[in-house]
Amino acid sequence: MSTRARILEVAARLVAESPDGDVSTRAVCDAAQVGAPALYRHFGDKEGLLSAVVDYGFDKYLETKRQRAPEDDPIEDLRKGWDSHVEFALDNPNLYRLMYSPAMRTPPAAALESHEILTRDLRRAAADGKLRLAPEAAAQVVMSANVGVALMLVARPSTFTDRDTSRRVRDAVHATVLTPDVAAETGTGARATNRTQLPAAAAQLNVLLGNSAESGLSTAEVALMTEWLRRLSTTPATPMKSPGSETPGDDRS
Numbered sequence: 001m002s003t004r005a006r007i008l009e010v011a012a013r014l015v016a017e018s019p020d021g022d023v024s025t026r027a028v029c030d031a032a033q034v035g036a037p038a039l040y041r042h043f044g045d046k047e048g049l050l051s052a053v054v055d056y057g058f059d060k061y062l063e064t065k066r067q068r069a070p071e072d073d074p075i076e077d078l079r080k081g082w083d084s085h086v087e088f089a090l091d092n093p094n095l096y097r098l099m100y101s102p103a104m105r106t107p108p109a110a111a112l113e114s115h116e117i118l119t120r121d122l123r124r125a126a127a128d129g130k131l132r133l134a135p136e137a138a139a140q141v142v143m144s145a146n147v148g149v150a151l152m153l154v155a156r157p158s159t160f161t162d163r164d165t166s167r168r169v170r171d172a173v174h175a176t177v178l179t180p181d182v183a184a185e186t187g188t189g190a191r192a193t194n195r196t197q198l199p200a201a202a203a204q205l206n207v208l209l210g211n212s213a214e215s216g217l218s219t220a221e222v223a224l225m226t227e228w229l230r231r232l233s234t235t236p237a238t239p240m241k242s243p244g245s246e247t248p249g250d251d252r253s
Contacts, residue, residue: 004042009033011053012095021094025049050098051108057095058110061088065117073122075174075182081118082146082170089150096154100147115143122177127208130182134206140176145173169225203233 001009014023025046029036043049061084069078089096093206098104099111122135122142131138149169152160206229209222217225 003034003038007034007039008052008056012057015050015053015057015094015098016092018094021097047103047105050108051104053129054095054099054108055110057092058088058099058108058114062110062113062117066115070121070124074121075130075178077121078125078142078174079170081121082142085114085146086150086153086166089154091191093154096150100151112141113201115138115139118143122179125178127211128181128207131177132179141177145169187246191192202229206230 007028009030011023014027014031015021025036026038028049029039032039039049043052064084065081068077090122099108119135122131122138125131126135126138149150149166153163153166172220209225209229
C-alpha cells in the first residue's frame with residue numbers, strides 16, 4: 001500500500017470513529033506512522049486531507065450510481081436517488097457532515113459528481129416532458145432539500161426522530177419540480193393547467209434541442225433559442241386576465 005493510500009485509509013477510519021467527525025493531522029500521522037511532511041506533500045493541508053477523505057469514503061456510494069442501469073422511468077431513478085442519498089448519510093454520519101460542512105472552502109469532487117448525476121436524471125425527465133422547469137434549476141431545488149433533510153437526520157437525531165420525514169419532503173419537492181400530471185399520478189400534486197404546461201414544454205424542448213445534432217438552426221440561433229427556452233422554463237408564468245375581469249373604476253362623469 002502506498003503512503004498516500006495508508007494515510008487516507010487511516011484518516012477515514014479516525015473520522016468515522018471521532019465523536020464529532022473531526023481529526024487532527026498529528027493523530028493521523030501517528031496512526032499512519034508517517035511524518036507531517038509526508039501528509040502535507042500528498043494532501044497540501046488539513047482541508048485537502050479531509051476533502052480526499054470525503055471522496056475516498058463516498059466513492060463506494062457513487063460507484064453504485066455510476067454502474068446503475070437507468071430505469072425506463074427517470075422519476076423512479078429520482079426517487080431511488082433521493083432515498084439512497086439519505087441512507088448513505090445515516091450510515092456514515094461523520095463523513096456526511098464533513099462532506100457538506102461550510103468550513104470546506106472547496107467542494108469535494110464527490111459532491112460535484114453527485115449533483116451532476118442528479119442533473120442527468122432530471123434532464124431525462126425533461127426530455128420526457130415530465131419536468132416543469134429547467135433541469136439545472138430543478139437540481140438546485142432537489143439537492144438542497146435532499147441535503148437539508150439528510151443533515152437534520154444525522155445532526156439532530158433527537159429532534160428529527162421520524163425517518164418518514166424524508167419521504168414526505170421528497171414527495172413535496174418532487175411535486176414542485178415535476179409536471180402536475182406526473183405528480184398527480186403519484187398522489188402528490190394537482191393536474192396540469194395552461195399556467196404550468198408552458199415551463200414544462202420549454203424545459204423539454206431545451207433539452208431536446210441540446211441533444212439534437214441537426215436542428216436546422218445556426219449556432220447563433222441555437223444560442224438564442226436556448227436562452228429563450230431557459231427563461232421560459234425558469235420564470236413562473238403569470239396568469240392572464242380574461243377580458244372584462246378588471247375591476248372598473250367608478251364613473252363619476
